[in-house]
Amino acid sequence: MESSSTSRYTTVADVAQLAQVSKAQAARALGGYGAVSDEVRSRVLAAAETLQYHPNELARSMNTGRSKTIGVVVGDIENPYFSLAMRGIYDTCKAGGFDVILINTGEDLSTEIDAVNVLLDKRVDGMIVAPVTRSPSTHLKRVVDSGRPVVLLDRKVPSLPVDTVVAEMRQVSYEAARHLLDEGHTRVGYISSLDVGGLDFTVDLDLGSNPVTERIAGMRRAFDEGGVALPVDLIRLGAGKRHSIGDLVDALLTGPDPATAIVASDSVIALEALAELQRAGVRIPDDVSFLMFDELPWAGLMTPPITVVAQPVYDQGVAAAGMLLRRIGGDRSEPEHLALPSRLILRESVATIDSPVDPVTTGAST
Amino acid sequence: MESSSTSRYTTVADVAQLAQVSKAQAARALGGYGAVSDEVRSRVLAAAETLQYHPNELARSMNTGRSKTIGVVVGDIENPYFSLAMRGIYDTCKAGGFDVILINTGEDLSTEIDAVNVLLDKRVDGMIVAPVTRSPSTHLKRVVDSGRPVVLLDRKVPSLPVDTVVAEMRQVSYEAARHLLDEGHTRVGYISSLDVGGLDFTVDLDLGSNPVTERIAGMRRAFDEGGVALPVDLIRLGAGKRHSIGDLVDALLTGPDPATAIVASDSVIALEALAELQRAGVRIPDDVSFLMFDELPWAGLMTPPITVVAQPVYDQGVAAAGMLLRRIGGDRSEPEHLALPSRLILRESVATIDSPVDPVTTGAST
DNA sequence: AACCCGTGTGAGTCCGGTCTCATTCTAGGC
DNA sequence: GCCTAGAATGAGACCGGACTCACACGGGTT
Structure with a gap:
């Protein structure tokens, strides 16, 4: 004693x-x-x-070479998208007897690199990564080389021969844009937090394939079909980082040819945009129509209920974890690229505009 | 090769x-x-x-005895409360050079026990646990005995001599009840997911100390001071498990002496309650007043904006992690019990009722 | 009686680091 | 020129399991 x-x-x-x-x-x-x-x-x-x-699991892991642990690298756990996906991942891993180590990158590339290395050094049996956009991905290559399976969530990295799980975006975005067009909206603004080197969006900006480019591609198709020019000038990148979301919203509603509809790229942006609109006294859908990506419980409870594009977030987590576990189990087949179907949920935040646009006088502040 | x-x-x-x-x-x-x-x-x-x-971090950990990893055991990551607290924990641990292993219990005791054991077997340097209510806590005792520090989040376990971080609840709840009383509400319903052996709430039900009992205690003080009996019959436990939240809401609004105000114990309950009210055509605050615990971005954007009790969730995470890291660093001082201040945010979901309650005819369904 | 197989067992190696201990080398002090 | 403190180095123990190898023992063959 x-x-x-x-x-x-x-x-x-x-x-x-x-x-x-x-x-x-x-x-x-x-x-x-x-x-x-x-x-x-x-x-x-x-x-x-x-x-x-x-x-002692450490000792055991050391000479079995397997830790019964997987690593998950996400951009921001606080974002409902990730926390719900995490839940799907978690539930699936648990059912398979695996523990989960979570690492948050804050959407920062160097943090992501560190995260991946840490997980590798901890000898996780595999990992699920929601990679930061346009990353050179040498760190991910290292994982592949190590023989540990990886599954990419939400974003593809074309050069990497690994499984990916994304939500189908091109088709729903087409439908969403189609819907907006049908209601008479040709000036639709799009606000995304995606940021590539502080550049503004132009038609030939190469962003690789990620949810945002897929969405824009889908929307473009709808506009092309409708014989209307995609309002490239209303696509705003870098929301929340380079620009305040409130300012972006104001900007879209000001000027000679303002947006008649705003599309928020995710729920975090939607929340801030909605707050700004409310602050500025801009009514939905009378003064401006609103559509957001991601379905959250509150979206349908707002006044008016918000029209959204719902992605199967939880299922993406489940699918990603399922694939990973299969790989860990020894599956050596070709990389699979899964795109889970999303759907447009029509509610009441998109108004019908009477033909040739009549610019609304907005009460946008500052 | x-x-x-x-x-x-x-x-x-x-x-x-x-x-x-x-x-x-x-x-x-x-x-x-x-x-x-x-x-x-x-x-x-x-x-x-x-x-x-x-x-190889495993090998290193094995003979240093420290893994530079802490474990976090929460009830449900998908719940915004936990994901935000997690963020606070995460940021703090990262700054201190620690990794985080996350385990979700689904508010289930046996899962919590497993979780704690797993973390111990993985030789985490310490852990943060949001314990399931009324747990016998022998598993937590095992952690204490192992010499690894633990910090309890959101709930105290009186018999356990460990650091705890909670949000101050008694005082704000007093203020919240006071506010309701001032506005003329004496029949206020309270819906909580807390469940103890499927029992209904009674005055002498011993629930130990947890956020819910603290809240009820605070509210009781306000009612006592106002010379009004706390409407014990309107306190409903087991929401979301034993009873559907929708049913609970309906029940509160039906009967001879219905509630004139509903208090939701957390945002998940609030969301479902709000949905039910909307479905049933019950208007806030005209037909019933509404108050919820936890401040979320959407609360202020609803029509009407919801009056809430805001807890410093992120800060709780930061504080818990900070304490844990200090303990890991060798701090052997007496266990600390931190209660971070919460505050009542008055918005427009609580209406003034004209003196002696005049039961509103609710449109509650079924 | 010699042989074989399978079960039961202990001694000891290995995983990949950390760290102690003994030894060699070198520079400074007298 | 000799002695010694301290730097530089290698051999090997050790953390705590998993697992290999050699061996003992008993029953069934032939």
């Missing part, structure tokens, strides 16, 4: 000693492998019980 | 060999301890670089 601090953990050796058998036998009885007589087994188990033996 | 699968990781031994020094010297150069000549150091570092050496 010489020490109450840092009381050592009991090890197989301790159990073996109490049970009067060799360490090897104790390990066999405890681990349930090899040949052990009933006599010895029960003695060992009893000893383990009295000593409150719990195996 | 006999194997492209499971390409072995480079170890100190590999680096040592390439640098033409002993394993011990390589380890010293890499780890930055002991005496190493500049000559050797640069050679080792160069070798490590070319071989892309990354230390």
Whole structure:
């Protein structure tokens, strides 16, 4: 009883000693492998019980090479999108007997690189990454090289031969734009937090493939079909970082040819945009129509209820984790690229505009 | 090149060999301890670089006894409360150089027990637990005995001598009830997901100390001071599990002496209650007043804006992690019990009722 | 009686780091 | 020129499990 601090953990050796058998036998009885007589087994188990033996997972992982742990790297856990996806991942991993280590990148590339390295150094059995856009992805290559499976969530990295899970965006975005067009909106503003080197959006800006480019592509198709020019000048990148969302909203509603509809790229942006509109006294859908990506419980409870594009977020998490677990299980087949169907939920935040646009006088502040 | 699968990781031994020094010297150069000549150091570092050496954290943890990882056990990550607190925990741990393992219990005791054991077996340096209510807490005792620090979040376990971080609830709840009373509400319903053995709420039901009992205690004081009986019959437990939230809301608005105000114990309940009210055509605050715990961005954007009790959730996470890190750092002082101040944010969801209650004819369905 | 197989067992190695210990080398002090 | 403190170095123990190997023992063959 010489020490109450840092009381050592009991090890197989301790159990073996109490049970009067060799360490090897104790390990066999405890681990349930090899040949052990009933006599010895029960003695060992009893000893383990009295000593409150719990195996050291670190030691075990070290020579099995598997940690029964997967790593998840996301941009921002506080974002409902990620926390719900996380839940899907979590539930699936748990069912498969895997633990989860979570790392948050704050959408920062160097943090993501560190995160991936940390997970690799901790010898996770695999990882799910929602990569920061346009990352050179050498760090992800390192994972692939290490032989550990990776599944990319929400964003593809074309050069990387790994499984990906995304929500189908091109088609719903087409439908969403189609809907806006049908209601008479040709001047629709799009606000996204995506940011590429502080550049503004232009038609030939190469953003790679990510949810945002997919959406814009889908919307463009609808505009093209309708014979209307996609209002490129109303597509605003870098929301929340380079520009305040409130300012972006104001800007879209001011000027000679303002937006008659605003599309928010995710719920965080939607919330701030909505707050700004309310502050400025701009009514939805009378003064401006509103549409957001991501379906959250509150969207349908607003006045008016918000028209949204719902992605199967939880299911994306489940699918990603499922794929990962299959890979960990030894599946060596070709990389799979899953796109889960999204759908447009029509509510009341998009108004019908009477033909040739009549600019509304907005009460936008500042 | 006999194997492209499971390409072995480079170890100190590999680096040592390439640098033409002993394993011990390589380890010293890499780890930055002991005496190493500049000559050797640069050679080792160069070798490590070319071989892309990354230390195996498992091995390192095994004989240092510290994993630079903390475990977090929460009820439901999808709940904004936890995901925001998680963010606070995360940011703080990261700043301190610690990684985070997340485990979700789904508010289930046996899962919590498993979770705690898993974390202990993984040799986390400490853990933050938001314990399931009324747990016997022998599992938490095991952690304490192991010498690893624990910090309890959101709920206290009186028998456990560990640090706790909660939001101050008694005082704000007093203020909230006071406000309701001032506006003429004596029949206020309270809906909580807390559930203790499927029992209904009674005055002498011992629930221990948790946010919910604190709130009820605070509200009782206000009612007592006002000389009004706390409407115990309108306090509903087990929301979302034992009872559907919609049914609970309907029940509160039906009967001979219905509630004139509804208090939702958290944002998840609030959302479902609000949906039910909308479905039933009950207007806020004309037909019933509404007040919720937890401030979320959408609360102020609803029509009408919802009056809420805001807790410093992110700060709770930060505080909990801060305490834990201090303990890990060796702080052996007395357990600290921190209660962060909450505040009532008055908006427009509570209406004034004209003196002696005149039961409103509600449009509650079914 | 010699042989074989399978079960039960202990000794000891390995995983990949950290760290102790003993030894060698070198520079400074007298 | 000799002695010694301290730097530089290598060998090897150790953390706590998993697992290999060699060996003992008993029953069934032939």
